[in-house]
Amino acid sequence: MNAPLPNWVDLGLIPMLNLAAAFLVAGLVVLAVGESPIEAVQVILYGAFGFGEGIGFTLFYTTSFIFTGLAVAVAFHAGLFNIGGEGQAYIGGLGVGLMVLAFDHHLPWWLIAPIAALGGALFGALWALIPAYLQATRGSHIVITTIMFNFIAASLMVWLLVNVVKVPGTMSVESRTFLPEGRLPKLGGLMEFFGLDIGGAPLNASFLLALVACVAVWLLIWRTRLGYEIRVFGANPSAARYAGINPVRITIVTMLISGGLAGLMALNPVMGEQHRMFLDIGGGAGFVGIAVALMGRAHPVGVALAALLFGVLYQGGAELAFEMPAITRDMVVVIQGLVVLFAGALEFMFRPTVARLFALRAREKPA
Amino acid sequence: MSLDAIILLLDSALRLSTPLLFACLAGLYAERSGVFDIGLEGKLLASAFAAAAAAAMSGSAWVGLMSGMAASIVLALIHAFACITWRGSQIVSGVAVNFLAAGLTALLGQAWFRQGGRTPTLASSERFREIRLPGADLVADVPLLGPLYSQLLSGHSLLVYIALLTAPVTWWVLWHTRFGLRLRAVGENPAAVDTAGINVTWMRYQAMIVCGALCGIGGTYLSISQSAGFVTDMSAGKGFIALAALIFAKWRPMQALGACLLFGFLDAAAIRLQGVHLPLIGETPVQLIQAAPYILTVVLLAGFIGKATPPKAGGVAYVKER
Numbered sequence: 297m298n299a300p301l302p303n304w305v306d307l308g309l310i311p312m313l314n315l316a317a318a319f320l321v322a323g324l325v326v327l328a329v330g331e332s333p334i335e336a337v338q339v340i341l342y343g344a345f346g347f348g349e350g351i352g353f354t355l356f357y358t359t360s361f362i363f364t365g366l367a368v369a370v371a372f373h374a375g376l377f378n379i380g381g382e383g384q385a386y387i388g389g390l391g392v393g394l395m396v397l398a399f400d401h402h403l404p405w406w407l408i409a410p411i412a413a414l415g416g417a418l419f420g421a422l423w424a425l426i427p428a429y430l431q432a433t434r435g436s437h438i439v440i441t442t443i444m445f446n447f448i449a450a451s452l453m454v455w456l457l458v459n460v461v462k463v464p465g466t467m468s469v470e471s472r473t474f475l476p477e478g479r480l481p482k483l484g485g486l487m488e489f490f491g492l493d494i495g496g497a498p499l500n501a502s503f504l505l506a507l508v509a510c511v512a513v514w515l516l517i518w519r520t521r522l523g524y525e526i527r528v529f530g531a532n533p534s535a536a537r538y539a540g541i542n543p544v545r546i547t548i549v550t551m552l553i554s555g556g557l558a559g560l561m562a563l564n565p566v567m568g569e570q571h572r573m574f575l576d577i578g579g580g581a582g583f584v585g586i587a588v589a590l591m592g593r594a595h596p597v598g599v600a601l602a603a604l605l606f607g608v609l610y611q612g613g614a615e616l617a618f619e620m621p622a623i624t625r626d627m628v629v630v631i632q633g634l635v636v637l638f639a640g641a642l643e644f645m646f647r648p649t650v651a652r653l654f655a656l657r658a659r660e661k662p663a
Numbered sequence: 664m665s666l667d668a669i670i671l672l673l674d675s676a677l678r679l680s681t682p683l684l685f686a687c688l689a690g691l692y693a694e695r696s697g698v699f700d701i702g703l704e705g706k707l708l709a710s711a712f713a714a715a716a717a718a719a720m721s722g723s724a725w726v727g728l729m730s731g732m733a734a735s736i737v738l739a740l741i742h743a744f745a746c747i748t749w750r751g752s753q754i755v756s757g758v759a760v761n762f763l764a765a766g767l768t769a770l771l772g773q774a775w776f777r778q779g780g781r782t783p784t785l786a787s788s789e790r791f792r793e794i795r796l797p798g799a800d801l802v803a804d805v806p807l808l809g810p811l812y813s814q815l816l817s818g819h820s821l822l823v824y825i826a827l828l829t830a831p832v833t834w835w836v837l838w839h840t841r842f843g844l845r846l847r848a849v850g851e852n853p854a855a856v857d858t859a860g861i862n863v864t865w866m867r868y869q870a871m872i873v874c875g876a877l878c879g880i881g882g883t884y885l886s887i888s889q890s891a892g893f894v895t896d897m898s899a900g901k902g903f904i905a906l907a908a909l910i911f912a913k914w915r916p917m918q919a920l921g922a923c924l925l926f927g928f929l930d931a932a933a934i935r936l937q938g939v940h941l942p943l944i945g946e947t948p949v950q951l952i953q954a955a956p957y958i959l960t961v962v963l964l965a966g967f968i969g970k971a972t973p974p975k976a977g978g979v980a981y982v983k984e985r
Contacts, residue, residue, distance in 0.1 A: 325767070329774035377754050379701075426961075436964035437973070439754050440910065443701065443903055444957040451954035586758055624780070626769035633762030641745035641756035 301651055311593065311639065313646045318634040325630055329622045336616060336623065343615025344608040350615070352487065352497025356564070358600075358607030359499075362506040363561035364585025365603050366513050367554045369594040373517055374550040375530035380427060380442030381558040382582025383449030384420040388559025389577030390453065391419030392566045393461070393471055397573075400478030408478055412567055413505065413560060420559015421552040423449060428551030432544040438551075446582070454575065461573055471573035480568040500568030502560075509557060510596040516553070517596075526550050558582060587632045590640040606632070666807070670814050672931055677815070677823065678889060680927025682707060682898075684826045685881025686905035687912070687919045688833050689874040693739075694914060695837065696870030697850040697976040699753040702742055702760030703878055704902025710735040710882025712768035715782040715893035716775065718789045727789070727887045732879030738764060739875025740868075747867045750980035761902075769895050780895035782886070791820040791888040820888040822880060829877065830920035837916065846870055850974035853981040863981045878902075904930075907960035913971050926956045 323333035344354045364381045371378035378384075395415035399408050427441035454469075461471045480500040487494050517523040529536040529546045537543055562577050584606055591605070592598025606628075613628040638645075686703045693700040713734035718727030738760050745756040772780040796817035803813040837843035848856045849866045857863050885901075886893045908926050912918035933952040940946055963971055 325770070329770065377752075379754070379758070430961070430965050434964075434966050436961070436966075439701065440906070441961055441964060444907060444961050447900060447903065447957045448954045448961075451950040451957075455948065455950040583758075583762070586755075587762075590755065621777075622774040624770055624773045626766045626773070626780075629762055629766030630770055631766075633759050633764075633766055636755060636762055637741070637745065637759035641751035641759055642749055643751060645749050 301647075301654060305650060305654070307593070310643075310646055310650060311591075313650070314638045314643060315591065315635065317642075317646075318631070318638040321634050321638075322627075322631045326623065326627070331620050331622055336620065336627075339616050339619045340608065340612030343612040348487065348493040349495035349497045350611055351492055352483075352494030352499040353614075354604075354607045354611040355483075355503055356497055356499045356569070356607075357610040358603045359503040359506045359564045359568075360561050360579075360581040361584050361588050361603035361606045362510060362600055363557055363564070364581045365588030365592060365599040366509055366585075366596065367556075367558035367561075367582075368585045368589035369592065369596070369599050370513060370517070370526075370557065371550060371554040372589055372594040373523075373530045374526045374546060375533065376431070376547065376550060376554075377439050378424065378442055378551065378554045378558075379439055379586065380424060380445045380449075380555070380582070381561075381585045382578040382580070383442070383446035384423045384555040384558035385561045385578040385582045386446075386449045386453050386576075387423040388416040388420035389562035389566045389573060390456065391415035391417070391559060392562045393573035396474050396478040396567060397461075397471060400475040403477065405477050405479060405481065409480060409501070409563075409567070412478075413563055416559040416562045416566075417556035418559070420562070421556040423559070424551045424555025425548070428548045428555075431551075432547035450576075453577075457573065457575060469575055470570075474567070474571040478567065479571050480563065482568075498569035500564065502563040502568050505560070505563065507600070509560065510600050513557070514596040522549065558585070584632060587635045587639075591635055666810065670810055672935055673928070674815050674818075675934070676924065676928035676931040677819065678927075679930045680923045681823045681826045682881040682885050682889070682901050683905045683908055683927055684830065684920060684923040685877050685884065686902050687908045687923050688829050688916060689877035689881070690906055690909045691833065691837075691912075691914060691916060691919060692846070692870045692877070693874040694909065694977055695850045695974055696846050696867045697853060697974055697979065697981070698743070698746060698867055698871060699757065699978045700739075700742065700871075700874060701754060701757035701906060702738065702764075702902075703905050704898055704900065705757075705761035705764030706735040706738050706875060706878035707882040707885065707898040707902045707905075708768055708896070709738055709764040710879040711886035711897050712772060712782070712882075712893045714879075714883035715785065715886035716772075718785055718887050719776075719783045719892070722786075722789055724789055724791050724887055728791075728880065728883045731883035731886075732876050735879030735882060736872055736875035739871045739878070743868050743871040746980060747864055747871070750982070753978055753980075765896065768893070772893065772895065782893040785887060785891045787891075789887065790891060791822050791884070793818045793820055794824075820884070822884040822888050825880065826884075827920070830916050833916040833919075842869075847974075849981075850976055853976050857981070857983065863983075867981075881905075904956050907956050910960050910971050910973075911956075911963055914974060929953075929955050 326333040326336050343350050367381045368378055392412045392415055395412040396408055427438050427445055430436040430441055431438040457469050462469055463472050480502055483499045484494050525541045525546055529541055565577055588599055588602040588606055591602035609628045613625045616623050617625045686707055690700050690703050710731035714727040714731030717730030718724055742756050742760055745751040746753040769780045776782055799813040799817035802809045845861055845866055849863050853863045885897055904926055908922035911922040929952055933949050937949050
């Protein structure tokens, strides 16, 4: 079962087989509700790429998923499973929102944006700190504590939005709308450069920050001492300890980075789209990040591509729900589940078969 | 607070505890056998949908129950297939189960019934209705004990009583039968159990089937007993509260009963105290009460209220030979 296989098989063919299986089953689900999978794919692709506004929305969703995907991926490298991206993004939204509300009367957007980004990252990181600390020093399972912290974040944010942030005398549970200085510029101009009109799509400058974050995470994981320590700790905690790597420090630092990345995600919806603080800022992106990180095999390039795929599914899925009455946007959640199942939990399922085929071929053609 | 109000509060606590208790005991079987299951939420949701859909189509609550259990067992077997047979990560697999259930219930609900993800409203003959326990009317006038029996204990659906019985039955099965001994043993030291000639894989599969069946009853209770139909995301985090209760109970059945009753009580209190001004505290911090199960569990996990030690082999796939 563990016979060595060429790299391109382990890193290319088998992940592709896993994905193919996920989409095959997704196709069967579409068939089961009485629609054509081929047509569904066409509608999704058209919705996501067929017109400028569609592309704008696709990249808007992609932005959020890159951040949450990177958050989960960084934690993976240290052998930690951060299921709390949703809560960290939510609290990150509090950080972003408070910063903008504090400064949008006084500063221009290009000064507010970095402050808000820092606020989001800091709040997200702090929300990951307690689970990290408990895992590192008291052995509480980080999966359980981060799940619990998602719910605690939701309750806390409802309370804050209703009792502290809400504009008195209004019904809707949200903060006041930010002044124009508190909004991230849209990327309409940049996209026009490529001959695209994104129309009303909320694609904004945080997309560029997401791309920078991909490069930064790559540099961190593969080009720094800290990244090396993270990977050693993830591969073998006892060897890491023996090599003088402090497990408490690595666990906490990794989770702070992970939570910070999740917190940054809030820039996109809060400062880039809605221009206010609102209920459910994460909007499920924290959970999509799990699928994205698994599919992208925790590599920033893979994460960016997987985030794009989920961006396509989210935007195309909206179009699909419009075109095919039997299908709702929940189809995307089904695909998410199938990707996590086949690319994550069942990642070893095809390997023995592939290995056997390779062994057969090797016997027929002695090298 | 009058006696009536207290009884009313406890009564709704008991109702709200029931799905928690099923899911919590389901998780107990899985985790005692060494399989972590964060997919309880998904199984509750899937069975709630399957039960309501089947009851609406067949007109029978019992068909609903069977379908609910079947849906939940299928998801449990997917989890088992991924992390027992293929040794995939139990956490990842649980996440997948939750996504699948959330997506499929909403998608199929809309495709089949076209009511925005709802199932048709069930008639009372298609649901598990309240049962009056024998003698409830006779003793109703006895002071204190009378109302306790006739209003609090009596007048629940069959599934509530099954839930309350499942806790001691689980205790008996796990600590007084051969099956239970073996189940706990594969969760602590599968290699030793394997050496004794017992099939570790099959033991864990059996545990997962029991887990699926119990979650299935819990989900069925949600949609065709507590309510008269399925609505999107109706489990609303109950599976995770059950998981919290399981840890809070330190993986023990009778303590699980206590934890679920406590968390159900908190839920009932949060609903009832909405907008009520309490002396000293001011307006009830409803969100704080709602978050209490999660906060309590984190505090417990941090080791501040005794120590919660999970089954030793939990979360690790068993590899027979190296």
